[in-house]
Amino acid sequence: MESLKPLVTSFLVFLICAFVSACDYLSSDAQVLNEFRESTPFAKEVGQCVGATGNVEWRVFQPPGNKNPKLKVIEATLTKGEDRLNIQWFYNLETKISEMAYAGKPGEATNRLFMVMNIGLFCVQSIITGPKAGLKSEGEAPQQPVAEQKLPSRTVAPQSSGAPVEAKTATYKGAYFEITFPADFNVRPLDATPSMKTSAALFSSPDGAMEFYIFSPQWGGDAPGISIHPETEIEISRKSEKGRSSGVEGTYTWTTITAKDKSYTRMYQDFLSTDASIHWVIGMKYKSDATLQQFKGQYANFKASLKQFSDGCVPTSSTVC
Secondary structure (H helix, E strand, C coil), X not given: CHHHHHHHHHHHHHXXXXXXXXXXXXXXXXXHXXXXXXXXXXXXXXXXXXXXXXXXXXXXXXXXXXXXXCEEEEEEEEEECCEEEEEEEEEECCCCCEEEEEEECCCCCCCHHHHHHHHHHHHHHHHHHCCCCCCCCCCCCCCCCXXXXXXXXXXCCCCCCCCCCCCCEEEEECCCEEEEEECCCEEEECCCCCXXXXXXXXXXXXXXXXXXXXXXXXXXXXXXXXXXXXXXXXXXXXXXXXXXXXXXXXXXXXXXXXXXXXXXXXXXXXXXXXXXXXXXXXXXXXXXXXXXXXXXXXXXXXXXXXXXXXXXXXXXXXXXX
């Protein structure tokens, strides 16, 4: 027995060291997570998306293949009933700057536009309608990944990456912009007529279930027709971050507004330059989650097609700006 004492002692020392190292590791991750939450405004509000009965699981890890020890990935997995959403940020331990890297259903490919939409949609379902818990509202189409969604014959189902879909389109020409939209949508200028003098317009699907919105003036200005109506609507999310549009520094803001009676949701992406000389807004209004899934691809096309002209010249077959 005496001969075993050194071995036992060494083993206990090993266990203690391993335990202390593990505690230090966990403590370090906890510290990183706390610092991240303090420096990232949206991270503080993540819990609001799952409500009182949902759950948020956090973890911190090193990006695969990354050799920068100062760079971490912060991941939040939100669960509400049977709905799950993963949100990941890159986080620099030295600068305390974070950048959203992913937001979507676990394992599902997405892109930057749909990341914001995925967060907004998840929060809308959680805050307004509560957890699905495997059930769906009467008359509501079952939700499927975009790649599996059966769309009308006039479109081609988008890939899971959220790529724009092919569909028959028409071109709308305003005073300082042009944009393409689904050919069967109805167009309504919002600030002037004829269309060549407008800076804002609304595009509605034949059944009125989906509307696309664009505001793109020559310089700055206030976007018409999208102010919140406090008596009938509530703003459920707002996120801002610095960025550039056409090489100009400014702030992007993503806003989600929903009707108090749950009859529709409005979502907008807004850019305002630092000197307020440039301001544009693009967005949509939809009546149900099924409508959103149906027109996601066409909205991506709509957004990607925007062309802006600072001098009011719109290129044609006989005119070059």
